[in-house]
Amino acid sequence: MSDDAVPSSGSTPAEPDAEAAADPAGAKPPGWVLHVDLDQFIAAVELLRRPELVGLPVIVGGRGDPTERAVVSTASYEARAFGVGSGMPLKIAARKIPDAVFLPVDAPAYTAASDEVMATLRAQPGAVVQVLGWDEAFVGLRTADPDAAARGIQAAVLARTGLHCSVGIGDTLIRAKNATDFGKPQGRFRLTADNWLDVMGARPTAALWGVGAKVSKRLAALGITTVAELAAADTAPLAAEFGPKMGPWYRQLGRGDGSATVDDTPWVARGHSRETTFQTDLTDRADIVEAARALIGQVLADVAAEGRPVVGVGIKVRYAPFTTKNLVHKIDETGDEATVTAELLRLVDKIDADRAVRLLGVRAEMAMPADARDGHTPTRGGW
DNA sequence: TCTGGGGTCCTAGGACCC
């Protein structure tokens, strides 16, 4: 495998910037990747419609009740100053800031705000936009002055939506993504091959997008603790530890190398799922079956809206206190609600009868459209 | 101290086929 290979799942847009490579130097402005990331997005949307809360510690999560089992979606900067952040249980957040303002998650409001932001980005001249989530996107541009382009984007987003964003500028997708953190809030930062190791080299591997606690620990066992060490590592031991794709991919992450092509192919969901955490753990079989039936009903409604057949069903169960299992299986005769439900109930039968269930998730996988199957569907790891 | 909900992708290992 070559040095700049990336995981290629068949749908991975991993091409280098071939157009730029073929272009004689100076004939066109160089291509840049901008990573646009909204600042405290969910909290910011809430503050726009509740200006009286500006300046207060605001915590959005769950149903807004800090006595329930739920976690923080986003905390305002005032709340972050007290050590409250995304993923923290609301109960812990309430202990840290007893008089914080707790608000429920309002997904439709964030989707509407996000749509406005993405429309603003697409309206930028020459911009190719790849949406990564509610609050972030890559923007591909050809320009001699990427910083000016980034300022223009920040001003346009603020003018149209009232929301502030930070922009990472890079010569690859990976470098642009990593640059954003250094620009927060409301700023810009540029990472290229020239300054990548100066800026990132001494940081821990977990600072990289795609390297979490587990992988960074396994890397440390190989003697690799910093980004610079990962960039200089041999691929053989990495492949032996993480497999033929992920091993070399981690080294490439350490180098910041890879694709510079922003891909605006529309997103095609692989499936839909619903899950629920029970406020009180479930032990009764009938309760579990009933919960599964309710969840699959919601999932099938989501799937029906897309008009694509179900080709797989899955179930996720979290036992108290905290072990999670995933069960999946394929469905041959793609089909009706009765078939899917019957297959689901077969999986429910595999749930341990003698363990309390804290979370139940149900998933339906959908057939991919022919034009997205082997070709060009953006993937999360596609860079 | 208590751990959401919605996603994607990768790997290992077994079953099965030629």
Add this chain to the structure above:
DNA sequence: TCTGGGGTCCTAGGACCC
């Protein structure tokens, strides 16, 4: 009686992201 390689498909589980 012992057991090749190559391949695909499926399940179970792990890891990570926003």
